[in-house]
Amino acid sequence: xxxxxxxxxxxxxxxxxxxxxxxxxxxxxxxxxxxxxxxxxxxxxxxxxxxxxxxxxxxxxxxxxxxxxxxxxxxxxxxxxxxxxxxxxxxxxxxxxxxxxxxxxxxxxxxxxxxxxxxxxxxxxxxxxxxxxxxxxxxxxxxxxxxxxxxxxxxxxxxxxxxxxxxxxxxxxxxxxxxxxxxxxxxxxxxxxxxxxxxxxxxxxxxxxxxxxxxxxxxxxxxxxxxxxxxxxxxxxxxxxxxxxxxxxxxxxxxxxxxxxxxxxxxxxxxxxxxxxxxxxxxxxxxxxxxxxxxxxxxxxxxxxxxxxxxxxxxxxxxxxxxxxxxxxxxxxxxxxxxxxxxxxxxxxxxxxxxxxxxxxxxxxxxxxxxxxxxxxxxxxxxxxxxxxxxxxxxxxxxxxxxxxxxxxxxxxxxxxxxxxxxxxxxxxxxxxxxxxxxxxxxxxxxxxxxxxxxxxxxxxxxxxxxxxxxxxxxxxxxxxxxxxxxxxxxxxxxxxxxxxxxxxxxxxxxxxxxxxxxxxxxxxxxxxxxxxxxxxxxxxxxxxxxxxxxxxxxxxxxxxxxxxxxxxxxx
Numbered sequence: 001x002x003x004x005x006x007x008x009x010x011x012x013x014x015x016x017x018x019x020x021x022x023x024x025x026x027x028x029x030x031x032x033x034x035x036x037x038x039x040x041x042x043x044x045x046x047x048x049x050x051x052x053x054x055x056x057x058x059x060x061x062x063x064x065x066x067x068x069x070x071x072x073x074x075x076x077x078x079x080x081x082x083x084x085x086x087x088x089x090x091x092x093x094x095x096x097x098x099x100x101x102x103x104x105x106x107x108x109x110x111x112x113x114x115x116x117x118x119x120x121x122x123x124x125x126x127x128x129x130x131x132x133x134x135x136x137x138x139x140x141x142x143x144x145x146x147x148x149x150x151x152x153x154x155x156x157x158x159x160x161x162x163x164x165x166x167x168x169x170x171x172x173x174x175x176x177x178x179x180x181x182x183x184x185x186x187x188x189x190x191x192x193x194x195x196x197x198x199x200x201x202x203x204x205x206x207x208x209x210x211x212x213x214x215x216x217x218x219x220x221x222x223x224x225x226x227x228x229x230x231x232x233x234x235x236x237x238x239x240x241x242x243x244x245x246x247x248x249x250x251x252x253x254x255x256x257x258x259x260x261x262x263x264x265x266x267x268x269x270x271x272x273x274x275x276x277x278x279x280x281x282x283x284x285x286x287x288x289x290x291x292x293x294x295x296x297x298x299x300x301x302x303x304x305x306x307x308x309x310x311x312x313x314x315x316x317x318x319x320x321x322x323x324x325x326x327x328x329x330x331x332x333x334x335x336x337x338x339x340x341x342x343x344x345x346x347x348x349x350x351x352x353x354x355x356x357x358x359x360x361x362x363x364x365x366x367x368x369x370x371x372x373x374x375x376x377x378x379x380x381x382x383x384x385x386x387x388x389x390x391x392x393x394x395x396x397x398x399x400x401x402x403x404x405x406x407x408x409x410x411x412x413x414x415x416x417x418x419x420x421x422x423x424x425x426x427x428x429x430x431x432x433x434x435x436x437x438x439x440x441x442x443x444x445x446x447x448x449x450x451x452x453x454x455x456x457x458x459x460x461x462x463x464x465x466x467x468x469x470x471x472x473x474x475x476x477x478x479x480x481x482x483x484x485x486x487x488x489x490x491x492x493x494x495x496x497x498x499x500x501x502x503x504x505x506x507x508x509x510x511x512x513x514x515x516x517x518x519x520x521x522x523x524x525x526x527x528x529x530x531x532x533x534x535x536x537x538x539x540x541x542x543x544x545x546x547x548x549x550x551x552x553x554x555x556x557x558x559x560x561x562x563x564x565x566x567x568x569x570x571x572x
Contacts, residue, residue, distance in 0.1 A: 068097045075106050084113045088120075095127060103127055118144055118155075126162050134166070134175050141179055153188035156180070160192035164199060173200040187216035191223055198230065206230055221246075221253050228259065236267055254280065261293075270297050288313075288320035296328060304336050327354035330361060339365050356382065356389050360396055367400045375400055390417070391426055398430060407437040425455055429464070436468055444468060459489035459496060467499045476506045494524035502532050510540050527553050527560035538570055547571065 055077060061070035071093035078086035091106035107124040114120055121144040128137035141159060148155045159179075166172040176196045180189040194209035207230045214223040224246045231239035243260040247253065261276035274297035281290040291314035298307030311329050314320045326348040333342035343365050349358035359382040367375035379397050384390045394417035401410035414431035421427060432447035448465040451458060466482030469475050480503045486496045501516030517533040520526075530553035537546035554563045 067093050068099060071097055071099055071102055071106075075102055075109075078106065078109055082113055084110055084117075087113060088123075091123065091127075104131075116147070118147055121147075122155075122158065125159065129162050129166055132166075134171055138175060138178070141175075145179065145183070152183055153186050156183075156186065156188040156192045160195065164192075164196050169196070169200040172196050173202065185216065187213045187220060187223060190216065191220075191226060194226055194230070203230070219250065221250070221256050225256060225259055228263065232263065232266075236263070239263060240267065240269075252283075254283075265297070270300050273297055274301065292320050292325065292328075299328065299332050299335065304332055308332050321352060323349045323352040323354055327358055330358060334361070334365075339368065356384070356392075360392070363396060363400070367403075372400060372404055387421060387424075390421065391424060394427060395430060398434065402434065402437075407434055410434050411438055411440075423450075423454055425451060425458065428454075429458075429461060433464065441468070441472070457489060459486045459493065462486035462489065463493075463496045463499050467502065470499065470503050470506050473506060476503070479503065480507065492523075494520045494526070494529070497523065498526075498529045498532060501536070505532070505536050505539070510536055514540070525553070525556070527557040528562045531560075531562045531566040535566060535570070 058070045058073035058077065061067070061073060071090055074086055074090035074093060077083075078090050087106055087110035091103055091110055094103035094106055104124075104127060107120065107127055111117065111120040111124055121140045125137040125140040125144065128134070128140070144159070145152055145155055156179075160176065163172050163176050166175075173193075173196045176193050180186075180193050183189040190209045191213035194206045194213065197203075197209060198206035207227075210223065210227045210230050213220070214227050217223055224242065228239040228243050231242065240260070240263055243256060243263065247257055247260060250256070257276055257280055261273050261280065264270075264273035264276060274294055277290055277293045277297065281287065281294055284290060291310050295307045295310030295314060298304070298310055301307075308329070311325055311332065315322060315325045315329075326345050330342045330345035330349070333339070333345055343362055346358040346362045346365075349355050359378060363375040363378040363382075366378060376397060379393055382393060384393055394414060398410040398413045401407075401413065411431060411434040414427050414434060417427050418424065418431060428447055428451050432444050432451065435441075435447065436444035445465060445468070448461050448468075451461045452465070455461065462482045463486035466479045466486065469479035470483070483496070483499045483503050486493075487500050490496055497516050498520040501513045501520060504510075504513035504516060513536050514533075517529065517536055521529045521533050530549055534546040534549040534553075537543075537549060550563060550567050554560065554567065557563060
């Protein structure tokens, strides 16, 4: 065995290291919120070779990756030496390795050795709560609060998170409610109870407690923030008023101003939100997130030049994800109708959540420049990560082909997508509509009926099938039943209201037809609805009114094929 003198030096160093580590892990008393605890008088006993041997065994177990064994050895040694540092360390190791019985024994030993230790009481209460033993934890928490005297508020701030994390929110509320009752003048007690009450579904009580906390400590930023959060859902303007009043008195409170700015954004008060973000940016000019927020708000407001400058500032700081900034610079360039510049910005988005969207926008702009084949190539080379993106990719390619009047090619793109994603409703609907456009009416009907079978509540599928039959003047009673079903499912949809009007027209009920078509046109002055409304007016003998309807609609929609066809039909 090694020389005893050398052993004493080693074990002393180890004990100091152990104590320091355990203090850090357990959240030692020097941290804010706890008064420094008096160091318990350490046991005075002879350092025997047996003590050293057992201690070194524990260290070796740790070094060899056996913390469970180390916890057992340290607990045994703590029992024999009555050293609080070893008890604390054993408790920590046992807790970390989920040996709850040994952790409980170690914590109890620690509290037995240091009965006045606030840290030991908190640690033991934490263990009991994590083990679901709220009733056993309560006396330790009561003792902890009673012993804290001047620091009661800080104790509540420390214990409330562990109580709030308990799965049974009602039980957590009951425990904290009982703990807070003796402390009606402690703002932190009301603040903690408000949060647990909200989690337990007691919103009104939570709001009352938050108001109490704010009343007791009106300068406390956490109190005003909690009040605002609880008000935001039901009374957002009241929350904004509260935050503004606080900031008028305490203008340099960063967290409150940031929350206020975001709350303004949520209420669509974007100019006011930008002013708040700008104020924060002036105070923290190197904060790329703030510059980015100001830039996006400027973009939303329509101040594009200013928005571009602010987004460039976010890019220059190099602290904001460049892919995100380049995507929004692309959006800004599109808004300014600088398509080539937009393409350049989108092309710099190399990864992240906006990479896919950037590729889609590049394909759209490429097609806009008349380069349909290049746009499709871009889409074919775009990597998708999930079915949602696969669906979108197919839909975009089909759309650009549809816009180019290549209905058969668009249909084939969607049918190929359906092979990979069979019975996908969105693709099936668009494929059916394209089949109808390409003159494949049987395929259209077959696919729409299959879609209705998959989604009986799909109002658009019922409407499309019914309107398709009405347009061809086929099986009108059956078509009308389909449209009526769509109307039951979506009575406020202007397109479906139009189909109802057109159906009554086919049935010869012109007054009922006009009633529906006027409603549809008032909801959405679409050129197709205008075409139908004019046709019914013409059939009623209101030819001048019909002509004016078509003329006005054509001025607003000069490229409308539907209007051009109906005008040519009735006024050749």
